[in-house]
Amino acid sequence: MAFGLLLAGQLAAQSGTPAGTPAGTPAGTPAFGTLAATPPTASERAKWWAEHAFGAGPLAGSAVGASLLMAFPPRTYPREWRQGVGGWGRNYGNYVAMNVTGYTVKYGVAELLGEDPRYRASTETQVGKRIRHAIWFAFVDRSRSGRLRPAVSTWAGALASGFVTKTYMPRGFNDSVHAGQWTLINFGGFVGNNLAEEFKPEFRRLAKKLHLPFSK
Secondary structure: OHHHHHHHHHHHOOOOOOOOOOOOOOOOOOOOOOOOOOOOOHHHHHHHHHHHHHOHHHHHHHHHHHHHHHHOOOOOOOHHHHOHHHHHHHHHHHHHHHHHHHHHHHHHHHHHHOEOOOOOOOOOOOHHHHHHHHHHOOOEEEEOOOOEEEOHHHHHHHHHHHHHHHHOOOOOOOOHHHHHHHHHHHHHHHHHHHHHHHOHHHHHHHHHHOOOOOOO
16 A cells, blocks of 8 residues: 555656756656657667667676576476576576566557656666666656656566466476566566666766776
8 A cells, every 4th residue: 555655646746847847848747757858769669679678788687697596596496407508598598588578568568558668867866866766667657758657567577577487487486476486586677677777877987997898
């Protein structure tokens, strides 16, 4: 109930356009993340989906997740899922499948409901407020026109990415309890992606300072 009250309060704060809101913002839109100059086009939204579902970053993240699971497997994990190249490949495939499913469902639901699937960075400068904004954006996001709305596409993506594991995980790990656990983990992944997007400028400056190859 507490979350419902917070969500309702955030969405109901439509008592006028705050100072500092970009020109052209619909009246009553609270200052919650930067506003795009124009609504995202269909091709821009499709590009966003492709990058998040199949891009180099997600594929690398899946490799890290598979490696960690191989290093610290569940006690009753089957041998073929915790040993050798084959085990690593199965775990990597699991992470890739969850990521592709999650972002495909998020993209599809956003298309149906008119949500803008992209993250909108905070207008704040304090680190704590920016972190809070990134977390909250997994619960409330914006429509293509800039209106606040529940982040239904994010919730649907997390749920789908968790329950897709029931179709291929080994016996004892393909039940609803484990699927629910993956759902929570993957919802945290969406939050983590928000945080990465929020602090991307700082990461890029650090990478450039260290002369890393991906600093541009």
